[in-house]
Amino acid sequence: MKRTLIISVALSLLSIFLLAQKTAPPLSTDTLARVGNSVITGRDLIERIELMPWEGKENPYQHDSSKIKALNSLVAERLLAIEGKHLNIGSDQQTELKIRSMEKMFVRDELFKREVKQKVTVSEPEMRDGLAKFAWQLHIAAIAVKSRSDGDSLLRMLNKNISLAKIITDIRPTFITAVETVQVNFGGLDTLFENEVYAIGKRKFSKPFVSSTYGWTVALIIDRGTNPVYEKMNSGDRRIRVDETIRMRKENIVARRFFAKIMSPQKAKTDSVLFFALAKQLRAIIVQDSTRHLNKGIFGVKSEDVDHLTILFGSDLQKVFVELNDRPLSFGEAIEAMRNLRIGFPSLDENSFVRAFNYHLRTIIESELMSREGYRQNLHYSEAVQRDVQSWSNYWISRYLLWRVNDSVTVSNDELLEGLRSSLSGIGNAYEVNVQEVLCDSLSTAMSVWDEYSRGTSLSDLVKRYSKRSEWKDDGGISKFIPLSKDPEITLRAFLADTGTIVGPVKICEGYSLFKVLGKRAIGAANMPPADSIQINIKNNLLGQKQARSTSAYVAYLAKYYTIDVRHKKLMQITIQPANMYTRRMIGFGGVITATPMLYPNWEWMKEFRETEKQLP
Structure with a gap:
């Protein structure tokens, strides 16, 4: 029989803070770019690079180029998002849950602004009293x-x-x-x-x-x-500090009253089978890598944990998890809500973990109910919510499409070999290989050698009968360890191959080489990375270069297809602060998120786009 866990949604003590191809519409004066039918404004650009790290921002002398790169990257993100939506990227269950959960959070935040922040004022007598205490x-x-x-x-x-x-x-x-x-x-x-x-x-x-x-x-x-802090401030900063303090305290009082009003008639009934299954899986994920999850004595839930859970419970995401007064909360909605709430556990003891998770579930339900009040007030239609949701959905969809594009890019063995050749000056005398070779005078002979080897003839016998390389023949065709810089047509291929494998026939200047890789090693310094690590690094570098070229070509194509109008000259009117920072945004009625999506560096496509524009008649 299915058990039911009853949760009374009670008033929690909250610490609530806020940071802080139709005819296109006419462009406003601060519009920096038009992408298809959408526009990018100065505000869009400033938020993305002021509140989050961005290359060159810390150096005022690089601000002009930094702003150009940022605008090009923002245009690329918008192009990829438009194309991604046409390809139905983001319509999968997990992404829809993620975007919907984000909308709920922004609705809740807008509710806080209207029901709490806008109803709080600081009078002059309160300011004077606060300044007197602050001193x-x-x-x-x-x-x-x-x-x-x-x-x-x-x-x-x-x-x-x-x-x-x-x-x-x-x-x-x-x-x-x-x-x-x-x-x-x-x-x-x-x-x-x-x-x-x-x-x-x-x-x-x-x-x-x-x-x-x-x-x-x-x-x-x-x-x-x-107060030493008071002494260091000017009068204006003192007033700002006092105003912030008084507002925060009054906001908490107003918020608690409003929160109690919404929560008082509510009851929640939770499916205990799903509850214990979720608690068990979440604990297992954290236990598997507890050190990475531990911060200041608390084992916190990470965004990738939520992704993992949505995959694990993929077939259960639509199930009713919590029955509420108006409509139920699905299992997937509850899991996704953990992404931006502060979910943490002081202990990984099984019983303690379950008790703590039960408390966090109450927070999830309370957040859901506050969001529903915001929807009841139609706050999801507000400009602020629409803008935030659009910004984040563009970010996610563009990233998903970019991952799909990059996943289609591969590095062939020939490209990897060419990459090794270009790196030979750096690694040629740092690594050695040992091979056993049969050097043949023709391709037909080499193929005969391969056939005999395949039928069981030893490589040593084949060396005696066929090999033309006299300097290795007395050692059974074994080269002994030789640096990569010597005979690179053989050594580089041996460096790429797994030890024990047969390579060839390979055309070299002396004929056709068929060889077995006997070993690979670094020369001299004990801190040299293993040979396999060098291969992986070179392959990753080549892959990154190919992906960058592929991305640039793809975005340039999208820019032509959807049409863009980028106004780089208007960037002269934009001022950015020379400080890199990572800003978190505290959400009203609970939650935290990065202030804006991190802008992905993607500006090289503009060069290719301009080249194609020049070629047009």
Whole structure:
């Protein structure tokens, strides 16, 4: 019988932050390019290279070329996305789940902006109060007591000028449960504690109050000094810092109230069979490479883990996982939601893991319900959501198409051999090979030798009867170890082949060579990479070069097919900051994502496109 796991969707304490071929439409003044029927604006370009790393951005002298490369790359991404959609790339179940989940996240974020951020203001009296607190840094003794009456008893002792040291060492009241020395600055996590200690003013101690950190507390000022952060700021920056702090605190209050309003009538019923299957597989993935998943004592879920899970549970993704008031949450939707929520586990113990995952499932359900409220308000039609979804879907679809193009590119043995020849000056005297060769005077003789060898005749006998290479004949045709620079037509082919294999017949200047690879080795330095690693590196370099040429040719073709209008001169109006950074965007009502998709470097196609344009009559 299928069991059912009941989850009551309760109010969670949230820390919520936000970073921060028809006739084409007329171009706006900041339009940098038209790609088919879509446009790329200055804002599009700035966001992609300001918030994420980009080559040359850190050097102001390279800004002009850096902006050109970025714009060309953005045009390439848009072309690939348009073509990818025509090829139905991104219509598979996993990609549709990914893009849909991203839309839900942006809808939730837009809901936060409208229901929380837009309803919060900071008054001038609040600003003055915040600036007054921000100016001071306090060193406090936080004295935790059992109850309000115990706090009053402690307060009476302090009012009689009995020192805290004497109270603790001599009087030793049993109602004091803890004493901690803390540094307090404006903007800390325990707002109530902060308000109470700043309210002490010129007095030395507070009245008893309830702190979220210590419970019933009496605060005693040890020292009061100027806040060093405050001192380093100008007046404008101080106001910005105080405004941000007050807004964040008020936003959290408004958000909790709105969150409670949406969550209060909700109930969720989860399929326990799918729940335990998912928990088991997720734990197995993390355990398999726990070191890579561990960060600051927490085993976190990575994006590629979600990809792995969607493949593992491919046939179950459409199943009902959580029954909700209006419509169910599918198994695939729940898995995909983990990509951009902070899912982590302090322990990989099986029972602890399941308990933690049950908590995270509640977060997934809560996020889903907040997104549904956003859809109910039609926020998925808002310009901000549409723009974010379009940006990310273009990124994913273009990448998938590019991977498909690159996967069709291969490196032949002849190309690899040519690559080795071009590298001979660097590796010719660094590696040696050992072969056993039969050198024949004609191709027909070489083929006869191959036939006899295939029927079981030993290579040593064939060397005695047929080989024309006198310097190796006395050793049974064995070359002993010789550097790649010697007889490269043989040595390079031997370097490419697996040890023990037969190579040939190969046409060389002396005739036709048929040889067996006996061994390969690096010469001298013990830190030289193995021969196989050199082959792999050269092959990967050649593959990368071929893929780059293939990509450039393909994008240039798409640029001609869909038509483009790129306005490089307008880049002179665009200013970028000379700092590379990796920016994360915190999502309202929970979630985190990179601020924008990483722009893939893809600008070389423009040269080929311009060449073809010149050739047109």
